[in-house]
Amino acid sequence: MELIIVHYHFRPGGVRRVIEFATPHLLHALRPHVERVVLASGEAPDAAWLRQFKTTLAPTPVRCCIEPTLGYAAESHHRPGRLKTFLNELLRSAGAQNAVVWLHNPGVGRNLTMVREFSRACALRGVRLLLHHHDWWFDNRWARWREMQRAGARTLTEAGRSVFAAAPNIRHAAINQADASILQRHFGSQAAWLPNPASLAPTPTPARVCHARRWLRDELGDNSPVWLMACRVLRRKNIAEALLLTRWLRPEAWLVTTAAASSADEKPYARKLLEAARRHGWRLRLGLLHDNESSKPSVAELMAASEVVVFTSLLEGFGLPYLETAAAQRPLIARALPNVAPDLARFGFRFPQLYNDVLVPPRFFDWNAESQRQARLVRHWRNQLPRACRLMLRAPSFSHNQPVAFSQLTLDAQLEVLAVPPQESWRFCAPLNPFLRRWRERAEQAALRGTSWPRTANRWLSGLAYARRFIELLDAPALRPPDDSRATAAQQDFLRAKLNAPIHPLLWSKT
Numbered sequence: 001m002e003l004i005i006v007h008y009h010f011r012p013g014g015v016r017r018v019i020e021f022a023t024p025h026l027l028h029a030l031r032p033h034v035e036r037v038v039l040a041s042g043e044a045p046d047a048a049w050l051r052q053f054k055t056t057l058a059p060t061p062v063r064c065c066i067e068p069t070l071g072y073a074a075e076s077h078h079r080p081g082r083l084k085t086f087l088n089e090l091l092r093s094a095g096a097q098n099a100v101v102w103l104h105n106p107g108v109g110r111n112l113t114m115v116r117e118f119s120r121a122c123a124l125r126g127v128r129l130l131l132h133h134h135d136w137w138f139d140n141r142w143a144r145w146r147e148m149q150r151a152g153a154r155t156l157t158e159a160g161r162s163v164f165a166a167a168p169n170i171r172h173a174a175i176n177q178a179d180a181s182i183l184q185r186h187f188g189s190q191a192a193w194l195p196n197p198a199s200l201a202p203t204p205t206p207a208r209v210c211h212a213r214r215w216l217r218d219e220l221g222d223n224s225p226v227w228l229m230a231c232r233v234l235r236r237k238n239i240a241e242a243l244l245l246t247r248w249l250r251p252e253a254w255l256v257t258t259a260a261a262s263s264a265d266e267k268p269y270a271r272k273l274l275e276a277a278r279r280h281g282w283r284l285r286l287g288l289l290h291d292n293e294s295s296k297p298s299v300a301e302l303m304a305a306s307e308v309v310v311f312t313s314l315l316e317g318f319g320l321p322y323l324e325t326a327a328a329q330r331p332l333i334a335r336a337l338p339n340v341a342p343d344l345a346r347f348g349f350r351f352p353q354l355y356n357d358v359l360v361p362p363r364f365f366d367w368n369a370e371s372q373r374q375a376r377l378v379r380h381w382r383n384q385l386p387r388a389c390r391l392m393l394r395a396p397s398f399s400h401n402q403p404v405a406f407s408q409l410t411l412d413a414q415l416e417v418l419a420v421p422p423q424e425s426w427r428f429c430a431p432l433n434p435f436l437r438r439w440r441e442r443a444e445q446a447a448l449r450g451t452s453w454p455r456t457a458n459r460w461l462s463g464l465a466y467a468r469r470f471i472e473l474l475d476a477p478a479l480r481p482p483d484d485s486r487a488t489a490a491q492q493d494f495l496r497a498k499l500n501a502p503i504h505p506l507l508w509s510k511t
Contacts, residue, residue, distance in 0.1 A: 004038040006103040010045035025463030042071020072110040073151040087121040109137025109144035112162040119165040140507040156386040160491035168478035175318040186490040189476040197466040198323040200453040212297035212305035225253040228306035233261040240414040241312040247422040249443040260287025303328040331448035348454030359403035359432040365416040392499040
């Protein structure tokens with residue numbers, strides 16, 4: 001058997017961490033049946049990461065199959081015929097039914113042609129295909145609709161049939177309970193909740209932590225405390241909010257992200273943040289672990305060397321950064337995301353510094369200009385939405401007399417709030433966010449609280465548990481006959497759920 005792992009890329013991020021953590025456990029559970037692991041992607045993985053991945057999986061061999069048409073459609077300029085030819089060769093070499101294809105993030109909408117062709121090719125040969133859903137194009141990523149149309153998904157129905165393909169050989173997995181419940185409603189035993197694996201990893205040695213602290217000191221130019229965001233630079237990470245919290249709670253600290261922007265869509269956001277930080281002298285560094293990762297501390301070592309981990313994301317499919325912070329035994333300040341917090345609680349985690357929103361008064365930004373910006377954004381995005389979705393989209397509304405959630409502002413307005421001296425903005429914002437006073441007292445004493453790794457977590461998150469659920473899903477009985485109406489109905493339920501969620505302008509614009 002071949003285990004064929006498919007992703008648009010193997011850049012640093014949550015999907016790659018799932019793959020590198022889970023694959024050894026899958027091989028152990030499937031042995032001796034898996035003879036080879038194949039990494040199929042639109043671009044070659046980092047050489048150091050690939051060496052480590054091969055070492056971890058040894059003696060099972062690992063083969064890379066790189067074809068640019070597997071990458072993001074917006075970044076690919078290759079003939080569609082190349083994709084079909086590539087898939088025919090890939091699956092022919094695997095044998096008729098002697099393969100499992102583990103395809104990641106089909107629902108993000110970055111290459112529906114690739115997802116559709118994989119479904120077609122696997123169905124033709126009876127190859128088992130697991131569509132592993134991490135993110136969704138309709139979950140505040142509405143820019144993807146035009147991108148998908150240009151890639152050939154002309155209607156909402158066509159998009160749904162690609163993302164929610166229905167066939168006896170296809171299974172669907174979601175990484176949180178909220179999404180899994182919708183999938184199971186329509187696909188029954190062919191869908192499951194597959195929470196991402198995580199473990200209480202060994203703590204870095206004191207020598208490695210000291211090395212990481214020295215490295216941070218050299219990179220940042222001083223010995224100030226570091227508040228870390230273990231992420232790439234993405235708009236949905238809501239980095240300006242993390243900077244606001246850092247400046248209020250620990251003004252002398254640096255806010256640092258581990259990785260820079262890797263997608264062309266995210267680079268304008270990163271540039272605007274950095275330009276504002278340089279202009280105002282804010283203590284912000286983006287992407288410390290760029291270039292050669294092997295010569296620098298690991299993310300775990302940077303976490304251990306940092307005073308606090310901050311996670312202000314607007315949108316996540318799964319709470320991996322929460323778990324990594326707990327494993328590192330570091331204090332965490334984070335948003336309580338509504339689709340993630342219930343899962344964390346079910347695993348047994350309790351995080352002392354979670355919050356829903358940070359409220360700010362409209363006096364700290366140009367309310368008229370912001371109202372006009374948001375009205376333009378709403379009009380722009382309504383015009384980009386599928387016709388059936390336009391009436392469901394809720395326009396944001398706020399009064400110039402009422403506090404507004406910082407997360408519901410555009411980046412322009414967020415930067416205006418940050419430009420206010422922190423002592424002044426704190427004076428007006430602390431009464432609106434009473435939890436911050438207690439956190440500030442703890443931060444001043446370097447006494448923000450961490451969380452312990454509960455024993456109940458392993459029942460859900462261990463590699464063994466992951467492999468068991470993975471195999472149970474593959475072996476689950478198929479619904480017969482396959483019915484394309486399941487795809488349409490599932491997508492409609494998701495659209496209703498996601499369009500009723502809070503809307504964040506950061507996700508509507510590249511800046």
